[in-house]
Amino acid sequence: MRRLDEEASALEPSATDAMTALAQNLRKITGVEGAVIMSRDGVVLTSDMEGDAEKEGAVAVFVGNAAAELGSATSLTPFDWGLVTMGKDRMLILERAAFFVGLSLSESASPALVSAEAATILG
Numbered sequence: 001m002r003r004l005d006e007e008a009s010a011l012e013p014s015a016t017d018a019m020t021a022l023a024q025n026l027r028k029i030t031g032v033e034g035a036v037i038m039s040r041d042g043v044v045l046t047s048d049m050e051g052d053a054e055k056e057g058a059v060a061v062f063v064g065n066a067a068a069e070l071g072s073a074t075s076l077t078p079f080d081w082g083l084v085t086m087g088k089d090r091m092l093i094l095e096r097a098a099f100f101v102g103l104s105l106s107e108s109a110s111p112a113l114v115s116a117e118a119a120t121i122l123g
Contacts, residue, residue, distance in 0.1 A: 016046070022121070023048040026101065029117045031109025036060060036102045049104060059084060060093045060102030068095065081115045094118055 019037055026035040027048040034049025038057040047053035067079040081094045083105075092103040092111050101122070103114060 019046040031106045032103050034104035038100045060100045064100040083111045
């Protein structure tokens with residue numbers, strides 16, 4: 001049992017490192033000012049942004065879950081990505097099987113172009 005626990009704890013840092021690298025790669029996309037990756041239940045997995053990652057991530061999870069529920073209730077295609085505008089702030093929200101991604105966009109960034117490049121990074 002001890003050996004299994006040690007192996008499991010050794011895997012956790014590599015998973016965290018992979019998520020951190022993913023957030024950093026997403027932030028490198030032209031027009032992206034910050035990135036947050038949230039679990040489906042609202043826990044910040046990692047972020048690469050200035051400001052409050054919890055707040056930004058909460059928006060991503062709320063909108064992502066609401067869009068998924070709406071799509072399911074109306075028999076629409078699954079939620080892929082969406083854009084939320086809050087004053088001058090814009091957040092692109094992408095859904096993946098295990099998490100949501102929130103990308104803070106500059107005023108001049110194209111959500112369609114950013115989402116296409118992010119999809120390539122996310123695989």
